[in-house]
Amino acid sequence: MKNVFFALAFMLVGTFAFANNSVETELKVEQTVEVSNFLELISNDVKLSESYTTSTTYSDAFGCLLKFTFTLEDGSTVVRYYYTSQSCAEFFESIE
């Protein structure tokens, strides 16, 4: 009788132990953040344009200014400013 009792007790423990105890919780985070800092980038462009138009080096060549922002996989960025004597429309036409 004692053995039967122990056997039953082990079975009960086994039932709990091998029960699926995975818990998955989907969370809703209440806070949202501002994604775009585009306006800030635009204002940088304006400053750059102003400084370049007062510069004798670039002012005559300033048909079109292009700002390229390269975002790398680690979130670092390389920002490059280019210019061409063509207008932007002419330039984009030439590369199509």
Added chain:
Amino acid sequence: MKYIILILFLPIICFSQNAYHFEYDVRLNSLERKAHLNISKESTSFYYEVSEKSSSKNKKSENDGNYEIQVVLGSNKKKERYQIYEQKKDTILNIDYLNDDIIYYYDKLPTQNWVVTTETKKISKYLCNKAELSFRGRNYIAWFTTDINVRYGPWKFINTPGLIMQIYDESKSFFWSINKIETIKQFNELSINNDSEIISLKEFTEKKEKSNLEMVNRSMLRYQERGLELAKTEINRGREKTFEWEIEETKKD
């Protein structure tokens, strides 16, 4: 009697700590992706999913007809970057890529001095406390909970006062936010090639920055051939703006 004691302890043994899996939504500047923190008795690791999307968009500024073009480079390759935590030494073994080559490097993390404040907020059902950290040139704000017995965060945030539910830098350019918590039985262990050369973080950083610039140069080649002239380059580091060896070098100067 000994059987009864055994029976009493069996559930404790059987229900002891499972492995945890935490999924984070991550934003690194304009890149958005998911990341996973896996914690078990044996190991702790973190990795970013690789985004299949590669976005490139043109935007015209309002003022002068000049253009701003945003380009994401190298995010569409199926290469997960892993980090394996070695808690005792405050060191992380990183598995990363340089071009197409897999690279292993150790990162011995500086001491992270978390400053816990009294501010609280609820994220989902968890009560979180605010903590602040200055790490490699950026100031981070974290929201952590002690409801779950885990003292880790995403990426390189270790020795945390609790489980990091949300963390971001002051400018919110870099942002991690937990969106899923689950307990699972166990993880598949990462297999690491023991013959691989392991380089230092300094060496990796130098090579990576050089490789990034080369990638940018390659992508601009066809435009420059059409008469585009380079006026200026700005390099903005990502999550880590300054490293320990750079601070040391500055002190020497």
